[in-house]
Amino acid sequence: xxxxxxxxxxxxxxxxxxxxxxxxxxxxxxxxxxxxxxxxxxxxxxxxxxxxxxxxxxxxxxxxxxxxxxxxxxxxxxxxxxxxxxxxxxxxxxxxxx
Numbered sequence: 001x002x003x004x005x006x007x008x009x010x011x012x013x014x015x016x017x018x019x020x021x022x023x024x025x026x027x028x029x030x031x032x033x034x035x036x037x038x039x040x041x042x043x044x045x046x047x048x049x050x051x052x053x054x055x056x057x058x059x060x061x062x063x064x065x066x067x068x069x070x071x072x073x074x075x076x077x078x079x080x081x082x083x084x085x086x087x088x089x090x091x092x093x094x095x096x097x098x
Contacts, residue, residue, distance in 0.1 A: 001043050003077040006095045009069075012082035016066065034061050035082060038068050046072040056080070056096070071096075
């Protein structure tokens with residue numbers, strides 16, 4: 001299964017990792033590693049995440065207040081957002097279909 005990040009989801013990761021790295025050196029790298037771990041897990045078993053709406057699911061990261069928002073379609077995994085738990089729910093919905 002192939003995995004594709006929405007460009008804004010890539011920015012979500014970069015922005016959060018940079019923020020963590022400024023706070024605690026090395027924490028941004030740990031965040032990035034956790035995102036990678038979860039994405040690899042979801043590639044192997046895309047049904048692990050909890051349904052959000054329709055085909056969209058989310059999977060909560062360990063040790064960080066973020067969720068991977070994703071959908072599986074045509075044998076591919078599409079990452080729509082790496083969403084912080086305190087952001088407005090569904091803020092990423094305009095990324096669907098883009």
